Amino acid sequence: MCSAARDRPVSPGRDRFPDRRTDRTSVTQTQVLQGTPVVAGKAFGPAIWPGARPDYDPSAEADVAADEREVEAKRFTDAAATVAGRLRERASHASGAASEVLVATAGLAEDRGWVGAATALIAKGTPAPAAAAAATEQFAVMFTKLGGLMAERVTDLNDVRDRVVAELLGIPEPGVPEPPVPSVLLADDLAPADTAGLDPTLITALVTRLGGPTSHTAIIARQLGIPCVVAVGGLATVAVGTTVLVDGTAGTLEIEPDEAVALAGVDESRRKAAAVASWTGPGTTSDGHRVSVLANVADGASARNASGHPVEGVGLFRTELAFLERTEAPTIAEQATLYREVIDAFADRKVVIRTLDAGSDKPLKFVTQLNEANPALGVRGNRIAIDHPEIRADQLDAIAAAARESGATPWVMAPMIASPSEAAEFAGEVRRRGLVAGVMVEVPAAAILAPAIMAEVDFVSIGTNDLTQYTMAADRMSAELATLTDPWQPAALALIDMVARAGEAAGKPVGVCGEAAADPLLACVLVGMGVSSLSAAPAAAAPVGARLAEVTLDQCRSAAQAVLRTADPAEARAVASAALGG
The missing domain is CATH 3.20.20.60 (Phosphoenolpyruvate-binding domains)
Known part of the structure; x- marks a missing residue:
């Protein structure tokens, strides 16, 4: 499989593409959630979550007839190629780490091992969406057992699976929505294709329930220069549209904070960021x-x-x-x-x-x-x-x-x-x-x-x-x-x-x-x-x-x-x- 994916693993077979937002309940009182600080700075705005993953039940479909399996296999490979093409197109408009991870994820969509496992299942009668799911689970189990950078690829495998399944079902590709106003992106975890190429004028901070200081999310947040907090307990309770204040220095997410206080903190954070941006080196302490x-x-x-x-x-x-x-x-x-x-x-x-x-x-x-x-x-x-x-x-x-x-x-x-x-x-x-x-x-x-x-x-x-x-x-x-x-x-x-x-x-x-x-x-x-x-x-x-x-x-x-x-x-x-x- 492709070796350049950089996000943290999720458990293989953890779900069958549910909308992760359905388990969230609105927060009714001001509270502060603690996580691990990754990128300093403050951001204030409404919370958004990534778009829903395909709601697909593989057990609901009948086997593909023998005379239709070749066509079904082509339908799968065409969908995988389409997803890869979209990712490469996004990579062409990105740079640095963002471009690299998008190209890597595109390669994953066309990886011979994964595609081969799925088409082998289709040849036995498995419908293309179900084959994509089963092939992903097969590799996810193997990679999780191996640990390290191999396990790191599981998030990306699941992301590719969801994009290919969405293409096969003819529904919108999942991912990060483009908010109408500057917003804070919350997620269980973020795949490279979710975070690479984000617009920092619209996504002003990243906060995840999983992940760590060396995750792909953290690396992209540093590249974008936006606050980032990971491993936040209780994040699933924060509903879409909830106003939040992210403090990437303290590693906190404040729910429904006082707006005037929050905006003052963000302004001060931006002044500090501007001063930082003017630094040109060389590296030295104040006393030389x-x-x-x-x-x-x-x-x-x-x-x-x-x-x-x-x-x-x-x-x-x-x-x-x-x-x-x-x-x-x-x-x-x-x-x-x-x-x-x-x-x-x-x-x-x-x-x-x-x-x-x-x-x-x-x-x-x-x-x-x-x-x-x-x-x-x-x-x-x-x-x-x-x-x-x-x-x-x-x-x-x-x-x-x-x-x-x-x-x-x-x-x-x-x-x-x-x-x-x-x-x-x-x-x-x-x-x-x-x-x-x-x-x-x-x-x-x-x-x-x-x-x-x-x-x-x-x-x-x-x-x-x-x-x-x-x-x-x-x-x-x-x-x-x-x-x-x-x-x-x-x-x-x-x-x-x-x-x-x-x-x-x-x-x-x-x-x-x-x-x-x-x-x-x-x-x-x-x-x-x-x-x-x-x-x-x-x-x-x-x-x-x-x-x-x-x-x-x-x-x-x-x-x-x-x-x-x-x-x-x-x-x-x-x-x-x-x-x-x-």
Whole structure:
């Protein structure tokens, strides 16, 4: 199946396309619902919910006659192609992450595995809409068991199913309605096609019952620059048209607030946003302590887009796009061309390249791998080189070739390093090619042994998304466990502090390239711990840089010390806010 979908999973077979709004009852008194804050800012307006999903009961239809099955199969493939075409059309008018996720979802609608499963059912007499539902459930069960990024695709599978079924039934395609006035979008969860390409002048905030800080919804909200709160308990009680106030800093949704107070809060939030938008870098605290503000990119196009933001370089170049969905390994020359695009987009500036982070939940089609009971703990990242050293060797050769052609010296780091010996082996291969060697700290063992690992490499970069999920033993794609994978979890922050202190002792840079680096308040805490660079989605650069410019290094250090004495994420946010002046 397509590997680029990025939303959180829902349980397979959770329903047969009901209108999720039918279970909601109106709120009769003012109340405040609490969730996880993702994107700061305030928004006020009426609540809207995504349009109804197809109301279809597969058991109500009779089997398709044998002489009609070929036509029925064509009806299904035509519907899938139509849905894919609409998504690609929307992608052509979008940019950045929005365009990428729409293209990925379009590919999912025409995926050979899913289409093949559905047409096989139709060949046995199953009506096309029912076949779409059954094929989706088949893959959803399988992906949920695999966990990780495979489970992440379930929301997108269900979304594609609903769009294809709607096309087959001749009813309007489900999705986000275009409101007549600026409104707040509420949802159980949002698929990429729902959120990609939203108009931020009409959808002024996103609030979901499920999801987490690293979900697709959060990523798109950051790109749009609108407030976002996820994992909100009791959200289903909020009826369409209810006036709400979203506070993306506090992580709250206030029901029927005082309008004058709410509008004043929104105005103040907009003034702050305007001040943030004027920040142009470089990253520094108010007393002159330098912090590199960098971008996460995936290819040449995203790197060129990132270069238009106030970033000083690339802190994480994900190289997976050169490998995934290919039936044979890319050549050294093909890879070098792709890497050169990113290096050229940031000529004379820092570029940190992460070697292939695939395997297990992001399988390579040209590599035979065993099925793993727990893929998040399996053969992924640098571990692929155990049985397939040629993949990593070719990639390093390609990076070296791109470096020679451009005259640059990129930094290169390996994912999923768990021991000093692994770090030493990788660093030797990188340095042999004249490159700067580093590793990702995502495994708690690497954080605990940070001094020994630091002795083997030139730098480290902390991947907070994976470090938090491994520390808390909670899948970061699980909506039910979103509170455990909150980047403010004190246990994960304690490990980050250990790594940062090891870096300072060794005189080597420590970066953060997870979503934690996109949170302006948490960014200040990380700097107070000793983190020297922050890399996130390009849209996060200005908010992070502007917040750092308001505080001193001593304030950051005080906030970090206070956070490390806390026991839960909410308390950590509160003490950090108090130490940094709100």
